[in-house]
Amino acid sequence: MLGLDGRRQFRASCGGYLAPEQARGAMLTPAADVWGIGITLYEAATGDAPFDHGTTSDENGDAAQAADHTSHEDRDDDHAETHRYPQLHARAPSVATRRRLPRSLAAAIDSCLTPAPDSRPTLTHLAAALELPQGRREVTAEP
Template identity: 55%
Template sequence: MTGVRTQVRAPAAGEPAAPPLAPGTRPAPGYEILRHLMRTGWLDLYDAWSDERACRCVVKVVRPDRRDEARPRARLLREGRWLCTFSHPHLVRAYETLEWPEPLVVLETLTGETLSHLVHRLRRRPAADDVALLGVQLCSAVHYLHGRGLLHLDLKPSNVVVDCGHAKVLDLSVARPPGRAPAGLGTFRYLAPEQARGGPLTAAADVWGIGITLYEVASGDVPFDPRGTAESTDDGDHHWCPQLEVTVPPVGSRRRLPRAVASAIDGCLEMDPSTRPTVTELAASLGAILPGYGLRTPSSEEPGTGDVATFPRPS
């Protein structure tokens, strides 16, 4: 990407947002829109049909009212090209990235539900073994990304889909190589302190992301709810974040957990990135908690049962 700045057109007062594409629309040859799934500040996601593959897929495009902006288009194409070259059992797969007639990324359709939906749906919190298994799988995906020179920088429950105990990480829209980054890159309530502050970012920022995701899954909520929006940003616009000044309360203060699980989560959320475990160390700590985990891959691991809610699994 170049350093080109674009002007964002602010909607006129009372101007409605551009409607999503209607069912039956073909955004590109071979793809038909079935329904609109969701809208972010700059993207639309659609349930779609792939003629070539004869299956459903997810189509990700820039919103109609932002198609003329260079930056969203470049971000989407960058993410799509990365995902098309990546292959990992705990990372969403991209089938294709198109530049014409408009930037478009085609993703696999995932079954299951996001962790954020799961956390709010469950009446009881997941078992400690399930939390540990989830952590191992997140570490696996993040380790893979780091090995390809990228930080995810937006790990959170809404960016993880779980089905039958198997997790997949979504959304590389703010991913970038380690190094300097603008303040506020990511989603405010999940930012590592160094992300909120701005400056050099390392793999430790993603360790924080894993930790705060596990914290919310284990306890039912994030440790603090900062003022400002929960939207992701990469433009350096940011608000005050409590993680810059307030130590995260131990997860054990929110929910009783085995000491090893609580210590692993709390260790990820140290304010000083140099004191957090590495991704490999975290995976080893969490893997040691799982009965009989041994050297099996996370994707083949079955969650343990407990006296509290467990992640959905086959009957």
């Protein structure tokens, strides 16, 4: 990303964990939080982040090796961006390709990692899909 002075800015984050819109420098919404929840659940279920091994998925969700299909002139910048932010160029492999999980849980995790923010579930829908209690609950200190 370029700063106001035209120089490349460096981010203090792990690229594969950023929501695609965050990696692009776009306005963040609660959908970015849903992405973060999805990354966390994916890693908890598999022991790996979705983009750890250079694998991504094609549009059908089939696992494939991430590849750089750019022209030679654009290769340096695009190649670096592909490796830093693979989520900008491909979908994460389905969690079901790495771990056997109940279908509803795998679907909930995969839906969090949908590249388009508007296609991700809302926090309310995600909580329902994960069968989490709704609303606030009072926490009391144990004696």
